[in-house]
Amino acid sequence: MQHTLTVLVEDKPGVLARISAMFSNRAFNIHSLAVGPTHQDGRSRITLVVDAPELEQLKKQLNKLVNVIKVQEMEPAEALEREVMIVRISAQPATRGEVRDTASLFDARVIDISSSAMTFEVAGTPQHLRTFLEHLGPYGVIDLVKSGRIAMKRESELSPAPVTAGVGR
Amino acid sequence: MLPDTMTEPTNFTGSHSLLRSLEYEGVEIIFGVPGGAILPAYDPLLDSPIRHVLARHEQGAGHMAEGFAQATGLVGVVMATSGPGATNLITPLQNALMDSTPIVAITGQVATSAIGSDAFQEAYTTGLAMHCTKHSYMATDADDIPNLIHEAFHLASTGRPGPVLVDIPRDVLKQITTWREPHLNNLPGYKPTVSGHPMQIRAALDMIEKAERPVLYVGGGVIKAGAAPELLAFAEAVNAPVVTTLMARGAFPDDHPLALGMPGMHGLYTATTAIQKSDVLVSLGARFDDRVTGDPNAFAPDAKIIHVDVDPAEIGKVRAADVPIVGDARSVLNDLLSGLRARREVADSPAREDWFAQLSRWKDQYPLAYEQDPDGPIKVQHFIERLYSITGGDAVVAAGVGQHQMWASQFWGFREPRSWINSGGLGTMGFAVPAAVGAKVARPDDLIIALDGDGCFQMTCQELITATTEEIPVKIIVFNNGGYGMVKQWQNLFYGGRLSAVDLGFTYPDYPKLAEAMGCVGLRVDHPSEIDNAIEKVLSVNDRPVVLEVVVDGEEMCFPMVPAGGSNDRVVMRRDEL
Numbered sequence: 001m002q003h004t005l006t007v008l009v010e011d012k013p014g015v016l017a018r019i020s021a022m023f024s025n026r027a028f029n030i031h032s033l034a035v036g037p038t039h040q041d042g043r044s045r046i047t048l049v050v051d052a053p054e055l056e057q058l059k060k061q062l063n064k065l066v067n068v069i070k071v072q073e074m075e076p077a078e079a080l081e082r083e084v085m086i087v088r089i090s091a092q093p094a095t096r097g098e099v100r101d102t103a104s105l106f107d108a109r110v111i112d113i114s115s116s117a118m119t120f121e122v123a124g125t126p127q128h129l130r131t132f133l134e135h136l137g138p139y140g141v142i143d144l145v146k147s148g149r150i151a152m153k154r155e156s157e158l159s160p161a162p163v164t165a166g167v168g169r
Numbered sequence: 170m171l172p173d174t175m176t177e178p179t180n181f182t183g184s185h186s187l188l189r190s191l192e193y194e195g196v197e198i199i200f201g202v203p204g205g206a207i208l209p210a211y212d213p214l215l216d217s218p219i220r221h222v223l224a225r226h227e228q229g230a231g232h233m234a235e236g237f238a239q240a241t242g243l244v245g246v247v248m249a250t251s252g253p254g255a256t257n258l259i260t261p262l263q264n265a266l267m268d269s270t271p272i273v274a275i276t277g278q279v280a281t282s283a284i285g286s287d288a289f290q291e292a293y294t295t296g297l298a299m300h301c302t303k304h305s306y307m308a309t310d311a312d313d314i315p316n317l318i319h320e321a322f323h324l325a326s327t328g329r330p331g332p333v334l335v336d337i338p339r340d341v342l343k344q345i346t347t348w349r350e351p352h353l354n355n356l357p358g359y360k361p362t363v364s365g366h367p368m369q370i371r372a373a374l375d376m377i378e379k380a381e382r383p384v385l386y387v388g389g390g391v392i393k394a395g396a397a398p399e400l401l402a403f404a405e406a407v408n409a410p411v412v413t414t415l416m417a418r419g420a421f422p423d424d425h426p427l428a429l430g431m432p433g434m435h436g437l438y439t440a441t442t443a444i445q446k447s448d449v450l451v452s453l454g455a456r457f458d459d460r461v462t463g464d465p466n467a468f469a470p471d472a473k474i475i476h477v478d479v480d481p482a483e484i485g486k487v488r489a490a491d492v493p494i495v496g497d498a499r500s501v502l503n504d505l506l507s508g509l510r511a512r513r514e515v516a517d518s519p520a521r522e523d524w525f526a527q528l529s530r531w532k533d534q535y536p537l538a539y540e541q542d543p544d545g546p547i548k549v550q551h552f553i554e555r556l557y558s559i560t561g562g563d564a565v566v567a568a569g570v571g572q573h574q575m576w577a578s579q580f581w582g583f584r585e586p587r588s589w590i591n592s593g594g595l596g597t598m599g600f601a602v603p604a605a606v607g608a609k610v611a612r613p614d615d616l617i618i619a620l621d622g623d624g625c626f627q628m629t630c631q632e633l634i635t636a637t638t639e640e641i642p643v644k645i646i647v648f649n650n651g652g653y654g655m656v657k658q659w660q661n662l663f664y665g666g667r668l669s670a671v672d673l674g675f676t677y678p679d680y681p682k683l684a685e686a687m688g689c690v691g692l693r694v695d696h697p698s699e700i701d702n703a704i705e706k707v708l709s710v711n712d713r714p715v716v717l718e719v720v721v722d723g724e725e726m727c728f729p730m731v732p733a734g735g736s737n738d739r740v741v742m743r744r745d746e747l
Contacts, residue, residue, distance in 0.1 A: 009358070010357065010358060013307075014295065014296075014299070017296065017299060018299055021299045021300055025300060056485060057482065057485065057486055060481050060482035060484075060486075061482050063358075063481070063482075064480070064481075064482050065358070066303070066304040066324060066356065066358055066359050067358055068358045069357050069358040070358075
């Protein structure tokens with residue numbers, strides 16, 4: 001079971017190293033990790049997606065780090081989660097139109113093109129990206145890079161699950 | 170208290186600021202070894218009231234700082250240079266982390282401009298320390314030094330205590346600066362919980378009051394919190410027996426009727442079994458270490474757990490707690506006591522006659538046992554009993570790691586907190602000599618005795634040169650069984666007696682001669698009839714360190730024993746039971 005944690009930390013040298021050191025020390029696995037500044041000076045936010053059977057222990061160990069200010073776990077229903085992916089799909093002239101049309105259902109932008117491939121930028125929920133790959137993967141994925149997941153807690157009540165591709169990007 | 174700012178001479182540097190900061194924190198003793206990168210700090214040290222104890226190896230300096238801290242509860246300070254100086258500190262730092270001992274390590278670093286260039290004596294000290302300290306700092310500006318040192322002492326000594334390292338590059342030590350009174354306004358992520366939650370305190374009391382077979386499982390946190398008097402009052406008020414882990418020896422008087430002694434792998438049968446059969450286990454500043462629990466799935470199967478710890482991460486780490494209480498042991502015990510007094514007269518404690526009768530039967534049936542042949546060889550257990558008897562137990566005992574450590578814990582009757590100094594979590598051989606030196610520096614008027622093994626002694630004995638030159642008259646008992654006794658015991662029990670790399674021999678070194686060469690008095694005893702005489706001689710030397718080699722039985726094994734990973738239901742009392 002994957003869990004999303006957002007960790008507010010002091011923006012100081014070595015903070016990320018301390019967190020990853022703790023993970024490797026305690027044999028926790030990080031599935032994805034994204035770091036960036038917040039709107040407050042001297043504060044960064046780390047979004048972690050972890051496979052951790054012992055989530056409570058992991059949260060406590062994070063909190064024990066002196067530079068960690070706050071650890072929040074998000075239930076999938078209350079998390080606004082986003083990832084960005086750059087993916088190069090095999091697209092011969094004969095299939096190019098089909099690939100582009102399918103990709104456009106996901107609001108994917110073409111950011112590079114060659115005689116045999118198209119490269120898309122896709123952003124959205126992890127599910128959105130998975131669905132994109134389910135549909136475009138069969139054409140042949142040549143290369144793929146994903147950002148770590150970022151997340152923020154939802155303020156509103158959960159809106160109905162997105163049914164249309166592209167929605168909830 | 171020093172004034173807010175002082176007019177500095179124009180040559181006031183980061184090094185001066187470091188020394189003044191240490192003085193501001195109340196430091197009187199530093200253990201250390203100088204070297205290139207830390208050199209600037211050693212110059213103002215000459216003008217400082219702080220005493221520097223020059224160790225012969227940084228590991229020794231680190232263990233001295235730990236011995237100092239364990240003997241007093243104050244923060245121990247160790248100073249070393251960059252590179253090898255810092256890497257030699259890794260063992261004491263990890264040791265202090267495992268045993269929650271408050272120490273601050275100051276290390277020199279190569280100049281800022283050279284960092285990352287593989288400069289002479291460069292090591293990535295803060296990176297290395299990341300894994301073996303509570304926190305670590307690198308100073309990048311001498312103006313920050315007062316605050317960094319203040320934070321380091323605060324972190325080391327509050328919450329769950331531990332080691333903190335401050336790495337200072339050489340150019341920062343030489344930078345012109347001013348000293349300003351430090352403030353703690355820069356730790357937004359550090360807020361240890363001291364007081365237990367009132368609702369949980371009530372729940373704990375309900376559970377303890379109803380218990381038929383309660384046990385108070387006391388760990389080192391009780392000593393750290395200075396909670397021994399509160400523990401005594403609480404144990405008597407609730408009428409519950411007390412076990413003290415290896416780190417908690419002395420937290421509760423062994424001669425008290427409620428005391429069951431040490432539980433665990435080499436614990437007393439009654440202590441281990443009482444936990445095992447308890448219905449309510451009250452853990453106070455203990456962490457369910459594998460040496461206590463044996464197989465955690467078979468540990469205290471019928472017990473509801475009340476777990477009190479200042480470190481929330483310890484609660485539920487090994488065993489789920491029915492009543493978790495995050496808080497300092499002293500504060501929580503005080504709250505439990507006042508909660509109890511509000512409910513009833515303390516005289517109304519449940520009698521729990523069946524439980525105490527059962528405990529007495531176990532004590533009678535499964536006592537600690539060994540056989541001392543009057544013609545020898547000497548058994549360590551017998552020697553410790555004689556030493557205890559002759560000194561009246563009025564001493565601080567430091568131990569190394571192995572059989573002798575377990576026997577010391579089993580056979581010494583501890584009455585006071587901070588009278589037992591040992592390496593519990595990390596199991597660092599060689600701890601005893603330097604730790605005893607540190608303790609003696611801290612408590613010069615007390616009798617400090619290291620009980621050491623021959624294997625341990627050979628790892629750090631050069632610190633006796635520190636002891637003689639610095640006039641620190643410690644007493645060192647070296648139990649010489651000619652090898653690594655505990656490893657040999659395991660090879661005998663679990664590897665079919667195939668002895669591999671455990672034989673150190675009885676011939677070399679000649680311990681009395683080695684001791685004399687280091688400026689100590691060197692003595693040897695090898696016959697039981699000479700023990701008392703030898704102990705009297707050891708106790709009569711007070712102007713210098715003394716080393717007594719006790720030649721002991723090389724075949725003796727340490728029991729009781731729960732084989733590693735086994736269930737505590739099966740405490741092995743003798744070799745033939747395995």
